[in-house]
Amino acid sequence: MKEVILLKYGEIVLKGLNRSFFNTKLESRVRRALKSVEGEFYFDYAQSTLCITPSDDADIDGAYERVKKVFGIATVCRGLACEKDMEDIKRVLAENIDELLGNAKTFKCDAKRSDKKFPLKSPEICAICGGIVLENRPDMKVDVINPERVITIEIRDRQAFIHGNGEKGAGGVPVGSSGRAMLMLSGGIDSPVAGHMIARRGAAIDAVYFETPPYTGELAAEKVRTLAEILTEYCGEIYLHSVSLTEVQETLVATCKEKLFTLLLRRFMVRCASRLAERYGAGCLITGESLGQVASQTMQALAVTDAVATVPVLRPCVGLDKEEIVVRAREIGTFDTSILPYEDCCTVFTPKHPDTRPDMAEILEEEAKLDVEGLVERALATDHFVKLG
Numbered sequence: 001m002k003e004v005i006l007l008k009y010g011e012i013v014l015k016g017l018n019r020s021f022f023n024t025k026l027e028s029r030v031r032r033a034l035k036s037v038e039g040e041f042y043f044d045y046a047q048s049t050l051c052i053t054p055s056d057d058a059d060i061d062g063a064y065e066r067v068k069k070v071f072g073i074a075t076v077c078r079g080l081a082c083e084k085d086m087e088d089i090k091r092v093l094a095e096n097i098d099e100l101l102g103n104a105k106t107f108k109c110d111a112k113r114s115d116k117k118f119p120l121k122s123p124e125i126c127a128i129c130g131g132i133v134l135e136n137r138p139d140m141k142v143d144v145i146n147p148e149r150v151i152t153i154e155i156r157d158r159q160a161f162i163h164g165n166g167e168k169g170a171g172g173v174p175v176g177s178s179g180r181a182m183l184m185l186s187g188g189i190d191s192p193v194a195g196h197m198i199a200r201r202g203a204a205i206d207a208v209y210f211e212t213p214p215y216t217g218e219l220a221a222e223k224v225r226t227l228a229e230i231l232t233e234y235c236g237e238i239y240l241h242s243v244s245l246t247e248v249q250e251t252l253v254a255t256c257k258e259k260l261f262t263l264l265l266r267r268f269m270v271r272c273a274s275r276l277a278e279r280y281g282a283g284c285l286i287t288g289e290s291l292g293q294v295a296s297q298t299m300q301a302l303a304v305t306d307a308v309a310t311v312p313v314l315r316p317c318v319g320l321d322k323e324e325i326v327v328r329a330r331e332i333g334t335f336d337t338s339i340l341p342y343e344d345c346c347t348v349f350t351p352k353h354p355d356t357r358p359d360m361a362e363i364l365e366e367e368a369k370l371d372v373e374g375l376v377e378r379a380l381a382t383d384h385f386v387k388l389g
């Protein structure tokens with residue numbers, strides 16, 4: 001008897017005419033996720049469910065962990081394949097009853113027939129299978145309203161499957177179905193979460209990290225790279241750019257009002273990130289900002305940084321509390337890396353009394369003292385990237 005992985009598609013099922021576009025995308029994302037897993041995997045799609053049959057030598061546990069991170073999938077479960085024959089279904093059910101039930105005390109059976117020619121109707125299949133469960137596990141009780149475990153019997157074209165409750169999949173829509181975005185990735189807690197949220201809505205991700213050597217070191221860059229690598233488990237490949245803002249920082253410190261350092265620097269970041277987005281075909285920027293979290297994230301401060309963006313700036317964390325962002329960071333596996341204590345270029349030059357209600361005229365006055373275009377161009381000349389994932 002063979003074990004399979006069943007992936008129930010999420011909201012792409014609702015996509016009407018575009019559905020085959022989304023299906024193709026999702027299937028290719030799943031194939032990609034399984035590329036590094038040992039063994040061969042055969043795909044069969046029907047009724048909003050992708051069935052993955054592994055070869056005998058395949059690492060099915062590894063495959064299961066990988067597909068749980070693929071966006072576009074609502075539910076993931078492991079199922080048992082059997083012949084389309086009631087005797088075989090009964091045998092497989094009886095032989096695997098304990099694993100199928102887990103430690104549940106109540107259950108119900110549910111049958112799905114995509115092959116309408118199968119001689120038994122769904123209620124009959126349920127009645128027979130429910131009987132098998134009770135025969136083998138007299139301690140179990142049927143509860144059709146609120147069962148702890150649902151045992152599902154699916155009758156497909158070529159074979160039948162039996163499975164217990166699935167686990168929640170990664171949700172969202174497949175990466176690559178909503179274009180490309182440039183993530184401003186800092187090494188903090190928020191920006192990896194922001195990147196994950198937008199990738200979950202279907203954007204392929206590129207990332208840019210602004211460094212300020214020698215004020216920021218190799219360890220900080222390494223940390224950002226690790227974060228980007230964790231994100232590739234969800235988003236697939238990421239081009240991680242590094243751009244040096246050392247000249248910008250030093251010029252700001254030498255020339256401008258201290259209370260505006262952070263905001264002026266952030267405007268340079270957004271200018272550079274916008275140029276990179278245009279150069280590499282990204283339709284928007286992503287930042288980890290959350291309204292009111294720090295001085296540079298007040299509404300006025302966001303307006304000041306947005307004003308130099310040439311593509312839309314997405315801030316998916318804008319309405320989340322820090323606690324909520326931390327919960328997500330733990331879930332996606334970036335938190336422990338994010339809290340490693342390496343300096344960030346924002347923190348190195350943080351003003352003691354940052355302006356929380358910046359005045360645009362004053363910002364422009366400060367920038368008039370600078371060769372903004374030259375600084376941006378020289379910063380972008382330091383751009384170098386690695387391909388991850």
Ligand code: ATP
Pocket residue numbers: 183184185186187188189190191192208209210211269286287288289293294296344345346
């Ligand atoms: P994070 O936890 O993501 O660092 P934060 O709360 O520390 O966010 P800031 O340091 O003000 O906030 O930065 C706001 C956003 O600007 C970050 O979420 C990130 O998207 C971007 N950003 C900040 N510093 C950098 C950097 N060195 N390189 C790239 N992007 C950055």
Ligand code: MG
Pocket residue numbers: 186187188189344346
């Ligand atoms: Mg930060």
